[in-house]
Amino acid sequence: MTSTRYREDLDLLKAAAIEAGEIALGFFRRDPQVWWKEGNSPVSEADFAVDLMLRDTLVGARPDYGWVSEEMQPDDARNISANRFFVVDPIDGTRAYLRGENTWCVSIAMVEDGRPVAGVIAAPAMGEIFEVTADGAPLMNGAPCAVSQPGEGEPLRLAMPDSMRKRVESSGGEAFVSEPAVPSLAYRLALVASGRLDGTLIRPRASDWDIAAADLLIERAGGLLCGRAGTPTIYRSEGRRHDILMAASQTAMPRLQRLAKAVPD
Structure with a gap:
């Protein structure tokens, strides 16, 4: 990939997402322990294990960045005035994950001045990883990707x-x-x-x-x-x-x- 202003952050996010996917796969289809959050939403020991690893890895590498995660507790909030912060879903699609379906992912973004500037979505059970920076091409498994352009008459x-x-x-x-x-x-x-x-x-x-x-x-x-x-x-x-x-x-x-x-x- 061509070097961009956010390349070092993207490299950090990508390596963390790959490791997170491997941790999640270690629990996948192995009946992980499950708890229920407000709103009848499930959370598993896999979610917590991935979240902990990502927090340690990302905040450890960027201690001045803030942290926002689906599984964070009220006392986990840090650097809420930070100009840059991570936004993390350790396992997006937990219900599908717990049913043994493949369409779940790890989602990590780095936000600067209110907009994401680097992001990775890793779907390890699908064998797919998406990566992007605000000044680089969007990639799926290393190849450029683009939205479709349906014609006006096409459904x-x-x-x-x-x-x-x-x-x-x-x-x-x-x-x-x-x-x-x-x-x-x-x-x-x-x-x-x-x-x-x-x-x-x-x-x-x-x-x-x-x-x-x-x-x-x-x-x-x-x-x-x-x-x-x-x-x-x-x-x-x-x-x-x-x-x-x-x-x-x-x-x-x-x-x-x-x-x-x-x-x-």
Whole structure:
């Protein structure tokens, strides 16, 4: 890869994501212990093991960077005023992971001035790794990737949760091809960035760690991840949840925004 301003950070993220994937694979399909968080969301000993390794590795290498993670506890917050911080989902798609499905991933981003500038999404059970910097090409397994560019008359290939799909299908808007809704949001967005989906709708309450790395990947691949207003997301070191989001190529986005009108906030 051509050297970029963020190359050293990307190298750190990529090495950490690969090691994290190996740890997760060590628990995969081996009945790891599971606990239940608020909202009936599962978390496993694999999530905690990966999160601990990533925190030790990333913060150890960049002690002046902040830290935002899905599994962090209230007293884990550090450097919340930091200009640069990591945004981490140790295992995105934990439900799929616990069912023994392959479509889960490790998602790591480094944010600077409110926007991700380096990101890695590693899907080890799929044999895929995505990497990107704000001034470099988006790569999938080392090769450049790009969003699809469907023609105006072509139905969009879209993935979304069933509740959203039913509303969109019954709205009388333009027809689209409904693809399976991948449980891992980060990996689903990577499918958009690599052109295997034309777009996706994302239900409200997605968190920064679900989307930060994929946001940059999609942007550099020629697409956009945004809310109804069509503006890029600003990330803060305390983390936050989002309203409805959508992702597609710049040319397909207006069509996706029209379809999204059928879905309430």
